[in-house]
Amino acid sequence: MDRQAIDDLYHAHHRDGWGSVAEDELEFFQSVIAADRPGNFIEVGTASGLSGGFLARFLAENGGRRLVTLDFEEQFFGDRSRQVGFQIDPVKGDAAIEVARYRGITLLDLPEDVTGFDMGFVDANHQHPWPLLDTLLLHPRMPRGGKLFHHDLKLYRDDGHFNSIGPKHCYDQFPDSHRHVSAARGGNSYWLDLSMSREELGARGAAGLLIPWTLMEPLPEAQIEAAAAQLGRHYGPALRDTFLTAAARFNWIRISRPKRIIGKLKRRFAAAG
Numbered sequence: 001m002d003r004q005a006i007d008d009l010y011h012a013h014h015r016d017g018w019g020s021v022a023e024d025e026l027e028f029f030q031s032v033i034a035a036d037r038p039g040n041f042i043e044v045g046t047a048s049g050l051s052g053g054f055l056a057r058f059l060a061e062n063g064g065r066r067l068v069t070l071d072f073e074e075q076f077f078g079d080r081s082r083q084v085g086f087q088i089d090p091v092k093g094d095a096a097i098e099v100a101r102y103r104g105i106t107l108l109d110l111p112e113d114v115t116g117f118d119m120g121f122v123d124a125n126h127q128h129p130w131p132l133l134d135t136l137l138l139h140p141r142m143p144r145g146g147k148l149f150h151h152d153l154k155l156y157r158d159d160g161h162f163n164s165i166g167p168k169h170c171y172d173q174f175p176d177s178h179r180h181v182s183a184a185r186g187g188n189s190y191w192l193d194l195s196m197s198r199e200e201l202g203a204r205g206a207a208g209l210l211i212p213w214t215l216m217e218p219l220p221e222a223q224i225e226a227a228a229a230q231l232g233r234h235y236g237p238a239l240r241d242t243f244l245t246a247a248a249r250f251n252w253i254r255i256s257r258p259k260r261i262i263g264k265l266k267r268r269f270a271a272a273g
């Protein structure tokens with residue numbers, strides 16, 4: 001696809017507020033896919049399916065065979081009357097590629113035999129530790145290593161969504177030799193190279209997991225257990241225990257306005273009394 005074709009298709013389907021990638025970010029993905037020619041690709045965070053539809057096209061034009069895309073929701077947040085991924089087919093067109101869609105799950109629930117990826121894109125929950133956790137959970141499913149794109153590196157800075165600092169904490173754990181920020185959208189997208197041993201990635205993961213979490217909602221107990229079990233299986237008991245320590249410390253912390261107001265009132269009463 002040339003630039004004009006991307007532009008036409010993008011503007012036919014893009015809507016403000018639907019959380020999709022920008023046009024120049026798609027061109028960044030296309031250039032890396034053309035260089036590395038991945039056969040199997042996984043996307044975490046389907047939403048409308050705009051990025052998925054373009055990824056399917058870029059893969060097909062470079063010999064790709066399969067795109068797997070998954071989303072935690074069943075219905076698309078931007079239009080609850082539509083199913084997640086409803087834009088994949090209209091954007092994909094007749095690109096010859098298998099697309100497998102999973103709705104209502106996180107990576108923690110993706111069947112173990114859905115594996116063997118060469119490249120991926122994480123654009124799901126941006127609150128720490130999700131982007132790092134998704135990265136750690138994808139390593140076992142990318143046996144040959146490969147590049148993993150992440151989105152919204154600077155969301156916390158631009159929009160003041162301070163909870164969405166997850167992509168930045170994830171990026172910070174990687175050495176320069178294994179990360180690259182694109183100039184697209186002012187430096188909002190990057191890739192990580194997962195071609196490193198599980199020991200090295202586990203050590204980097206441990207450091208990142210112990211940075212205070214910024215979740216708006218605590219992880220349910222079942223997700224804590226599933227994440228601990230999967231991290232333990234792939235990286236060993238030390239990372240499992242680090243994850244559980246971090247969960248005990250941070251899963252329930254809240255930096256919320258109501259809490260701050262209650263604190264302020266308490267201090268005022270204490271000062272008055």
Ligand SMILES: C[S@@+](CC[C@H](N)C(=O)[O-])C[C@H]1O[C@@H](n2cnc3c(N)ncnc32)[C@H](O)[C@@H]1O
Pocket residue numbers: 018019020021044045046047048049050051052070071072073077105106107123124125130
């Ligand atoms: C920013 S949107 C993705 C946009 C899409 N990649 C695009 O460019 O068109 C994020 C999506 O991730 C989903 N999501 C949130 N948390 C998730 C998780 N832990 N695992 C998988 N999907 C998640 C949301 O339901 C939402 O649809």
